[in-house]
Amino acid sequence: MRRLARPEDITKVHAIHSHPQVSPFLTYEPMSLQDFGPVYDELLASGAFYVWTVGGQVAGFYRITRYPGRANHVALLRTLAVDPEAQGHGVARAMVQDALLHLRADGIRRVELYAEADNARALRFYEKMGFVREGLLRGFYRRAHEDHDVDEVVMGLLLES
Numbered sequence: 001m002r003r004l005a006r007p008e009d010i011t012k013v014h015a016i017h018s019h020p021q022v023s024p025f026l027t028y029e030p031m032s033l034q035d036f037g038p039v040y041d042e043l044l045a046s047g048a049f050y051v052w053t054v055g056g057q058v059a060g061f062y063r064i065t066r067y068p069g070r071a072n073h074v075a076l077l078r079t080l081a082v083d084p085e086a087q088g089h090g091v092a093r094a095m096v097q098d099a100l101l102h103l104r105a106d107g108i109r110r111v112e113l114y115a116e117a118d119n120a121r122a123l124r125f126y127e128k129m130g131f132v133r134e135g136l137l138r139g140f141y142r143r144a145h146e147d148h149d150v151d152e153v154v155m156g157l158l159l160e161s
Contacts, residue, residue: 012058059086117151131155
């Protein structure tokens with residue numbers, strides 16, 4: 001079930017965010033819980049950072065950013081992750097389907113996301129969800145432990161009215 005993240009969710013969100021199977025594909029390098037505090041504060045302040053719970057426990061999360069002005073019908077789905085212990089149980093699918101349902105109800109007609117070009121699992125998943133590869137941001141991303149840049153795949157989904 002989706003709900004807005006709360007301050008008390010920080011420990012679980014941090015654990016997922018810093019997990020070795022997750023952190024390579026999120027914006028920040030793994031960090032201590034203390035160092036994660038300002039990052040989490042920013043997520044909460046957005047007013048659009050959601051956690052997905054299963055059995056009352058945080059199993060995943062995502063953030064929505066809606067574009068302003070002439071693009072206010074477009075939303076960016078970002079910071080999406082599922083607890084590795086919950087992967088393979090339909091959490092990501094349920095979370096994204098629910099997000100799309102809410103976005104459509106809010107008048108969103110286009111959803112965008114970025115996924116690292118070396119994250120084959122995520123790319124396959126998003127394509128199964130109907131997202132289309134629309135572009136490539138070359139050399140967009142660099143992990144601290146790697147000596148090369150990683151491309152970002154720009155994906156989009158047009159929502160039916």
